[in-house]
Amino acid sequence: MYSVTNTSSKGTFLVIDDEPDILDAIARLFRKDYEVLTAQTVAEAWELIESHNVEVVMTDQRMPKMSGIEFLAELRKTHPHIVRVLFTGYSNISDVIDAINEGHVYRYISKPWKPVELRLFVAQAFEFYRSLRERDELLKQLRLANDLLEQQNALLSAANAELKMLDRVKNVFMEVVSHELNTPIAIVFGYTFLLRKELNDNLSSVASKALAGIDSSAVRLKNISNRIFKMLAEESPSATLDLEWVDLRKFVSSLHDQIDPFLQKRNQTLETTIAAEARSILADEDKLNDMCLNLLMNAIKFSYDDQAISLEIAPDKDDQELLTITVRDNGIGIPDEDIAQIFDVFFSTFNSGHHSSGQFEFGKRGIGLGLSVAKRFAEMHGGYIKVDSQEGRGSLFTVYLPIQPDSAITSPHADTHAQHAPH
Ligand SMILES: Nc1ncnc2c1ncn2[C@@H]1O[C@H](COP(=O)(O)OP(=O)(O)OP(=O)(O)O)[C@@H](O)[C@H]1O
Ligand SMILES: [Mg+2]
Known part of the structure; x- marks a missing residue:
């Protein structure tokens, strides 16, 4: 019983x-x-x-x-x-x-x-049972948490692998596009040249206009292809700087010359100011030029006809080792929600309807490479770009560059140029 x-x-x-x-x-x-x-x-x-x-x-x-x-x-x-x-x-x-x-x-x-001993003894056995149960419960929770972590890890790894793959596909795709475009563009140029030569001065006004149209479209295509190619080259970790002392006055004057035709077409003006203390900078001149051109071309495109744009170069107020290059416009400005993305590759408000190959016409967005290239170049020099913009009021882009970047110490080109700054 x-x-x-x-x-x-x-x-x-x-x-x-x-x-x-x-x-x-x-x-x-x-x-x-x-x-x-x-x-x-x-x-x-x-x-x-x-x-x-x-x-x-x-x-x-x-x-x-x-x-x-x-x-x-x-x-x-x-x-x-x-x-x-x-x-x-x-x-x-x-x-x-x-x-x-x-x-x-x-x-x-x-x-x-003895009853007292037995009580203690049994109490210990129950205590042991409970501690085992607690341990099992904790182990179970740990195992669950571990499983969850493993699952999330696996998902992250998969997402990461997919991203890497997509990035590779994107780069290969762009390489192929920019490379493959070059041949047909060269052929178009060749044919327009031949036609002009063949017809000599006997071109009708319609034919002449058509040829000019073909030429300018081919130029646009070539520009796009070049920019993609440049961006890919600069994205590579082996991209280097070719540093030399750049005379800022000469540099600004050359910039002005380059954008003058566009300023004239839009009836805009460029006001330039160079602080007396800002004479030269140790930089890769081509990249510096590209960086400023991109900012200036944006200022032209996103300002209204007849407006003024300004370019100012001065040592930074807080840090004399830094040079600031400021491009200001009073144009359409940038909506707050877009600011964080404008430096992303191919960001041009992501509205394909806005895309156009126009270089200087009002509001014509390009393929969205200009700012990402400018940012990359600034960073290669050890600098950065800041933007301050108000929709409907205009934008202010400031590039901060070290007057003598650290890489000048290690760059093979630096020794020859870096020792004496021309003053
Ligand atoms: N000064 C500016 N005023 C207003 N919006 C601007 C200005 N600069 C850039 N943006 C916005 O940022 C986007 C990205 O600029 P970015 O220069 O990278 O590309 P893009 O000018 O459209 O094309 P690309 O420079 O490749 O020809 C522009 O499409 C525009 O929407
Ligand atoms: Mg641009």
């Missing part, structure tokens, strides 16, 4: 002994602290284990059909989480030690016991 002392929400304690008196004594001792189940045979014990959430099992070693150790060894296989305790009166102590060493039994207590 087995019995149950029902005090739910307490830990469940199963005691097995073939002597009913001992079972009664133990049940009385523990009924306040645990739900105590008692069984006189192993068969009864199995029934209770199957029907209850037993946490600690304590069994006598001397049982009729099966020893306590054998039973606990079986229990370990089927219910490894139950804490197994053995008590034994006459002791075959070496069997008990083996059982503990083999892990079948958590602890043993010898009969007769």
Whole structure:
């Protein structure tokens, strides 16, 4: 016969002994602290284990059909989480030690016991059960978190691989486009040249206009192809600077000459100011020129006819080692939401309807390479670009460049140029 002392929400304690008196004594001792189940045979014990959430099992070693150790060894296989305790009166102590060493039994207590000792002993067994459960629960959570992390890692790696692949495809695509465009463009130029030569001065006004149109379209195509090619070359990590001392007055005058035709067509003016202290800068002149041209051409395109644009060069107020080149316009300005992206490659407000190959006409957006190239060039010099713009009011682009970039110390070209700045 087995019995149950029902005090739910307490830990469940199963005691097995073939002597009913001992079972009664133990049940009385523990009924306040645990739900105590008692069984006189192993068969009864199995029934209770199957029907209850037993946490600690304590069994006598001397049982009729099966020893306590054998039973606990079986229990370990089927219910490894139950804490197994053995008590034994006459002791075959070496069997008990083996059982503990083999892990079948958590602890043993010898009969007769003092009630205080037994209480402490059983309390420790329950405590052990709880710490094991907590450990298992923590491990489970850790495993879950780990799985989640692994899944997210796998997703990130996949996304990363895809991005790298797309970037490669983009570069290869652009390389092919810019390369493949060159041949047909050269052929178009060749044919217009031939036609002009063939017809000599006998071109009708329609034919002359058509040829001029073909030529200017081919020039635009060539410009686009060149810019893509340039951007790809500068994106490469091996891109280097060809540093030399650039006389700022000569430089500005050359810039002015280059954009003058466009200023005239838009009836715009360029005001230039060069601070007396700003004489020269150690820079890659071609890149410096490209950088400023891009900013100035933007100012022209995004300003209205008849407006003034300004270019100012001066040492930075806070840092005399820096030169600032400022291009200001009073044109259409840039919406706040676009500011963060205008330096991105191919950003030209991402509206294909706005794209046009126009170089200077009002509001004509290009392929969106100008600012990203300018930013890249500024960074190659150890500098940066800032923009301050208000929609409807105009824009202010400021390039900050070190007057003598650090790379001048290591650049192979630098030694010859860097030693004496022309003043
Ligand atoms: N001064 C400016 N005023 C207003 N908007 C500007 C100005 N400069 C640049 N932007 C905005 O930033 C975008 C990106 O400029 P970016 O110079 O990179 O490209 P783009 O001029 O359109 O084409 P590209 O320079 O390649 O011919 C422009 O399309 C325009 O929307
Ligand atoms: Mg531009």
